[in-house]
Amino acid sequence: MGHDTHVQEKSQVQYDYDRKHNAVHMRHQVVNFAIMIFFTFLAFAVVVADFSPYFIKPFILLLAGVQVVLQLYSFMHMGEKKAVHIGFINTFVWMGALIAFTIFLALLTIVWW
Amino acid sequence: MSSVAIGKEKGFGATFWDYLTTVDHKKLGNMYFFAGLLFFAIAGLEALMIRIQLMVPNNDFVSAGFYNELLTMHGTTMLFLAAMPLLFGFMNAIVPLQIGARDVAFPFLNSLGFWLFFLGAIFLHLSFFMGGAPDAGWTSYASLSLYSPGHGIDFYVLGLQISGAGTLISGINFIVTIVTMRAPGMTFMRMPLFTWTTLITSALIVFAFPALTVALFFMLADRMFGSNFFDHTMGGNTVIWEHLFWIFGHPEVYILILPAFGLFSEIIPVFARKRLFGYSSMVFATILIGFLGFMVWAHHMFTTGLGPTANAIFAVSTMAIAVPTGMKVFNWILTIWGGSIKVTVPMIYALGFIPSFVAGGVTGVMQAVAPLDYQLHDSYFIVAHFHYVIVGGIILAIFGAAHFYWPIMFNRALNEKLGFVVFWLFFIGFHMTFFIQHFLGLMGMPRRVFTYQADQGWDLFNFISSIGALLMGVGVILLVVNMFLSIKSKPLNTRDYWNDGRTLEWAIKTPVPFYNFKQTPLVRGYDPYWIEKSEGNKEGMTFAEPIGEIHMPNGSILPLVMSIGLFIASFGALYHPDGVSWSIPVIILGLGITVASMIVRSFKDDLGFHVSKEEVIATEESLYGKGGNK
Amino acid sequence: MDLNTKFTPKSWPDHAEQATLEGKNKFVGIWIFICSDIVLFASVFATYLSLKDSGPAGMDIKASELFGLELAFVMTMLLLTSSLTSVYAMYHMKNYNFKGVQLWMGITVLLGLGFLGLEIYEFYEYTVHEGFGFTHSAFSSAFYVLVGTHGLHVIIGLVWITGLIIRNAKRGLNLYNAPKYFASSIYWHFIDVIWVFIFTVVYLMGVLG
Incomplete structure (x- = not known):
C-alpha cells in the first residue's frame, strides 16, 4: 500500500x-x-x-x-494526458469497442435465419 | 489479521476464522488451490466413471441419464471449478511477489471473488443431491437445455452465474494490480512472463465473461421467468446461445492455457539455467494469442450452417493462431537448447508438456479446416484434441508448477522421487487414454454417447483408453499423498529453493511474511534476482526505500456474507418455476443480505492498519531468527 | 492515509482523485469494469437487434408502431443533463468546494430519478396498455432486458451516489472519498454513453422500422 x-x-x-x-x-x-x-x-x-x-x-x-x-x-477524461495509466485505459476501451463491434457484426449477419 | 501474532500458535477456531476473513493474497491463493484441487478430484472421479462405463461395449455401469449428468459435470467442473481456481491459486500466490507488491490492488474484492467462486461451485454440486445434475453438456446448447426436465440446468445457470461473477472480479483485480502496483523499476518489458500471461488472461476474462453472464441470464430468464430468447415458437433463436456461449467459450480456452504457458516460461529458464529465449517475442505472442482468441469463436459452429463465407473467415483466423503459439514453442525449445539442464520434477513436466501440447495444437489446426471439421465434428477425435490441449497443457503446467512453487506457497518441498513416479504414471496414462481416441474418432465413434455396440472395431481401443484413465487416477492419488507427506516434512526456511531462481519471488525468504517485502525492492532489469545474485548481493534485492511503516488492508467477513446472500437468492430463483410461494421472498431475502453487507461495507471506512518499523523487525526475527531476513 | 488531514483550497492536490495509490487503483479499476460492461451491453444489444420484431406467428406489435419519440426525447435530455451536472460536481471537487460537489451530485441524482421514473412509466404503459409484456415474444424479452439492464445500471448509480452524499455529508472532502466521487461520476457518464446508443438504435431506428 x-x-x-x-x-x-x-x-x-x-x-x-x-x-x-x-x-x-x-x-x-x-x-x-x-x-x-x-x-x-x-x-x-x-x-x-x-x-x-x-x-x-x-x-x-x-x-x-x-x-x-x-x-x-x-x-x-480519457484524453487527459496527466491521468494515471491513461494510455493503458485507452487501449482497453478501444479493444472493448472492437470486440463489441465483432459481436454486433456476428449477431446481425450469421444467426442463421 | 493481527500484526504481531506471528510465531504464536493459534487455536483451530481462530485459524478458521482467520481464513474466513482473510484478504491476504497468499492465503487466498492457497484457498483457491485447495478448492480447485477438491473439484479436480470430484471431476476426475466423474471422468473415471465415464471411462469405466465405456470400458466394454453395452456396459450398464451407469444409466444413460446419469451418464449425461456425469459428462456435463465433468466438463463444467474441470473448466470452471478446477482448472481456473488452480491457476488463480498460482496467480494469487505468485504474481504480487513477482512484481514486488505488498498485496493485490483490491484485497477485499480478491476475497469476494474467491467466496463467490466457491459458493457458486458448491451450489452447482448440490444438484447431485437435489434432483439431478445438469445433463446438456458443458456447452448446454439452448435447443437441448431449454427442454431438459428437472432443475439440473437451473443449477448450472445459477451456479455458473455466481462463480462467473467471482471470476470477473478477480480478473479486474489482477489487471489493476499489475498495472498500478509494480515495484519501482519493474517496467512492462521487465515483467516476468507469468505476470504477463496473468495480465493478458485477466484481460480476456474481462472481455469474455460478460458474454457468458448475458447468455446465462437469458437462459435463466427463459427457464425460470418465461421469456423467449431461445424459444423459436415465440420468435427466439437458439443460435444466439451458441454465439454468445462461444464468444465467451473460446477465449475461456485461452484464459486457461495462457497462465499455463506463463508457468512453463518460468520453469524452463530456471532449470535450463539460461535467460528465456526471445522474451519480447514471447510477450508479443501472448498479446497476439489473446487478441486472436476473440476472433475465432465460430470455428466451434462450422456445422451449424453459418454459410461458406463465415466458415472461411473463421477457418483462416483460427489457423493464424498457430503462428504465435508456434513462436512460443520454438522459444521454449531454444531456451532449453544449450542450457545446463537440471531435470527436476517441474522440468520434466515442462519437457513432457512441449511434445504433448504440440500434438494437441496440430490436431486443432486440422479441425480449423472447415470441410474436414464436418467429418470430425462430434467425434472422439475432438475429445482427443481438447484433452491433449487441456491435460497436456494446463494440467501438466499445474502439476509442474505445484512442485515448483510449493516451497514458496507452503515453506515445504514435495518429494522428488515420488514426484517422478507421479509424472510417469500420469504422463503414460494420459497418452494411453487420449492418443488412441484420435483413432476412435476417425473410425466414427461419436462423443457423448453412453455406450456402443460390440464388434465395430472400437472395443479394444476403448479398453486401452480406460486403462490409461485408471493410471492417471493412480498418479493423481499419489500426488495428493505427496502433498500430505509434505506437511510432515521439515520447514525449509530458505530462499531460492531451486538455487537458480531468476525472478523476485525467489529473492524472498520463506515463510513469506504477511506484508511480503519488508522494503519495496528496486528492480534493475529483467530477471532482477538473477542480476542481484550475479553481482554477489547477499540480500537478494536492492531496496527502493528504508525500513519503515507498512500499510496493510484489514480482513473482513463481509465477502463471505455477500456471497452467502447470493447463494440463498439462487435457491429462490431455482424453485420459482415450480410455483412455490416462498420463491420470491427467498430471492429478496438473499439479495437483501448481499445489498445490506454492501451498505455496511460502504459506510464503514476501511483504512487498513499500519505495521510499525519495530513490528516489522520483530516479525522478521521471529520468522528467520536473529538478524532477520539476511 | 489519514482522514484527519485537513486541506485548504490551496493545499488540495491537482488530481486529488489520483493522489493516493488507492485512488489510482480505483480510477484504473472503474475503467476496467467499464470495459467489461461494454461487452455486456454489446451482447444484449446485438441480441436485441437480431430478435427485433420477431415473435410468435401472427404477432401484430412492431417496433415502428410501438415506440413513441416524445418520452424518449425527454428521457435523453434528463440523462444528458445529469451527465453535465456531474461534470460540475467534479469541477467543484477540483476547486475543493465540497458544498458544490454535494449540490451538483444531488442534482444529478434528482435528474437520474426523473429518468428512472419515466422509464418505469414507459414499461408500465407497454405492459398494461399495449399488452407488450415480458413474456409476450422474443422481441419483448429482448427489449425489456436491454433497456432494463440499462435501468438497473441507473439504479445502481443512484444508490451509489446517494450513499456517497449521505456518508460524507458531515466530513468534507479528503483523499479517501475524492476517488470514490470521481469513480461514481465516471460510471454515471458511462450510463449516458450506453443511453446514446439505446435512444439511437432502439427508439430512433425502431420508429423508422
Whole structure:
C-alpha cells in the first residue's frame, strides 16, 4: 500500500492560475455539452422530418458515435494526458469497442435465419 | 489479521476464522488451490466413471441419464471449478511477489471473488443431491437445455452465474494490480512472463465473461421467468446461445492455457539455467494469442450452417493462431537448447508438456479446416484434441508448477522421487487414454454417447483408453499423498529453493511474511534476482526505500456474507418455476443480505492498519531468527 | 492515509482523485469494469437487434408502431443533463468546494430519478396498455432486458451516489472519498454513453422500422 502524500501548499500565483485553468476547462465542457444536445436534437429532428431511411440511419449512427467520443474524451477524461495509466485505459476501451463491434457484426449477419 | 501474532500458535477456531476473513493474497491463493484441487478430484472421479462405463461395449455401469449428468459435470467442473481456481491459486500466490507488491490492488474484492467462486461451485454440486445434475453438456446448447426436465440446468445457470461473477472480479483485480502496483523499476518489458500471461488472461476474462453472464441470464430468464430468447415458437433463436456461449467459450480456452504457458516460461529458464529465449517475442505472442482468441469463436459452429463465407473467415483466423503459439514453442525449445539442464520434477513436466501440447495444437489446426471439421465434428477425435490441449497443457503446467512453487506457497518441498513416479504414471496414462481416441474418432465413434455396440472395431481401443484413465487416477492419488507427506516434512526456511531462481519471488525468504517485502525492492532489469545474485548481493534485492511503516488492508467477513446472500437468492430463483410461494421472498431475502453487507461495507471506512518499523523487525526475527531476513 | 488531514483550497492536490495509490487503483479499476460492461451491453444489444420484431406467428406489435419519440426525447435530455451536472460536481471537487460537489451530485441524482421514473412509466404503459409484456415474444424479452439492464445500471448509480452524499455529508472532502466521487461520476457518464446508443438504435431506428 502506498505512502501518504505530502500536503503541499500552492503559491498564490499557482493557485490563481489553476483556478482559472479549471474554469476555462469547465467552459469547454459546457460547450461540449451544447454540442451533444444539438446533436441529439438533430438526430430526433431528422427522424421526425421523415427523410429517407438510407440517409437517416447512417447519419444518426454517426451522430451517436461523435457524441460517445465526446463523452469519453471530454466528460470521462480519457484524453487527459496527466491521468494515471491513461494510455493503458485507452487501449482497453478501444479493444472493448472492437470486440463489441465483432459481436454486433456476428449477431446481425450469421444467426442463421 | 493481527500484526504481531506471528510465531504464536493459534487455536483451530481462530485459524478458521482467520481464513474466513482473510484478504491476504497468499492465503487466498492457497484457498483457491485447495478448492480447485477438491473439484479436480470430484471431476476426475466423474471422468473415471465415464471411462469405466465405456470400458466394454453395452456396459450398464451407469444409466444413460446419469451418464449425461456425469459428462456435463465433468466438463463444467474441470473448466470452471478446477482448472481456473488452480491457476488463480498460482496467480494469487505468485504474481504480487513477482512484481514486488505488498498485496493485490483490491484485497477485499480478491476475497469476494474467491467466496463467490466457491459458493457458486458448491451450489452447482448440490444438484447431485437435489434432483439431478445438469445433463446438456458443458456447452448446454439452448435447443437441448431449454427442454431438459428437472432443475439440473437451473443449477448450472445459477451456479455458473455466481462463480462467473467471482471470476470477473478477480480478473479486474489482477489487471489493476499489475498495472498500478509494480515495484519501482519493474517496467512492462521487465515483467516476468507469468505476470504477463496473468495480465493478458485477466484481460480476456474481462472481455469474455460478460458474454457468458448475458447468455446465462437469458437462459435463466427463459427457464425460470418465461421469456423467449431461445424459444423459436415465440420468435427466439437458439443460435444466439451458441454465439454468445462461444464468444465467451473460446477465449475461456485461452484464459486457461495462457497462465499455463506463463508457468512453463518460468520453469524452463530456471532449470535450463539460461535467460528465456526471445522474451519480447514471447510477450508479443501472448498479446497476439489473446487478441486472436476473440476472433475465432465460430470455428466451434462450422456445422451449424453459418454459410461458406463465415466458415472461411473463421477457418483462416483460427489457423493464424498457430503462428504465435508456434513462436512460443520454438522459444521454449531454444531456451532449453544449450542450457545446463537440471531435470527436476517441474522440468520434466515442462519437457513432457512441449511434445504433448504440440500434438494437441496440430490436431486443432486440422479441425480449423472447415470441410474436414464436418467429418470430425462430434467425434472422439475432438475429445482427443481438447484433452491433449487441456491435460497436456494446463494440467501438466499445474502439476509442474505445484512442485515448483510449493516451497514458496507452503515453506515445504514435495518429494522428488515420488514426484517422478507421479509424472510417469500420469504422463503414460494420459497418452494411453487420449492418443488412441484420435483413432476412435476417425473410425466414427461419436462423443457423448453412453455406450456402443460390440464388434465395430472400437472395443479394444476403448479398453486401452480406460486403462490409461485408471493410471492417471493412480498418479493423481499419489500426488495428493505427496502433498500430505509434505506437511510432515521439515520447514525449509530458505530462499531460492531451486538455487537458480531468476525472478523476485525467489529473492524472498520463506515463510513469506504477511506484508511480503519488508522494503519495496528496486528492480534493475529483467530477471532482477538473477542480476542481484550475479553481482554477489547477499540480500537478494536492492531496496527502493528504508525500513519503515507498512500499510496493510484489514480482513473482513463481509465477502463471505455477500456471497452467502447470493447463494440463498439462487435457491429462490431455482424453485420459482415450480410455483412455490416462498420463491420470491427467498430471492429478496438473499439479495437483501448481499445489498445490506454492501451498505455496511460502504459506510464503514476501511483504512487498513499500519505495521510499525519495530513490528516489522520483530516479525522478521521471529520468522528467520536473529538478524532477520539476511 | 489519514482522514484527519485537513486541506485548504490551496493545499488540495491537482488530481486529488489520483493522489493516493488507492485512488489510482480505483480510477484504473472503474475503467476496467467499464470495459467489461461494454461487452455486456454489446451482447444484449446485438441480441436485441437480431430478435427485433420477431415473435410468435401472427404477432401484430412492431417496433415502428410501438415506440413513441416524445418520452424518449425527454428521457435523453434528463440523462444528458445529469451527465453535465456531474461534470460540475467534479469541477467543484477540483476547486475543493465540497458544498458544490454535494449540490451538483444531488442534482444529478434528482435528474437520474426523473429518468428512472419515466422509464418505469414507459414499461408500465407497454405492459398494461399495449399488452407488450415480458413474456409476450422474443422481441419483448429482448427489449425489456436491454433497456432494463440499462435501468438497473441507473439504479445502481443512484444508490451509489446517494450513499456517497449521505456518508460524507458531515466530513468534507479528503483523499479517501475524492476517488470514490470521481469513480461514481465516471460510471454515471458511462450510463449516458450506453443511453446514446439505446435512444439511437432502439427508439430512433425502431420508429423508422
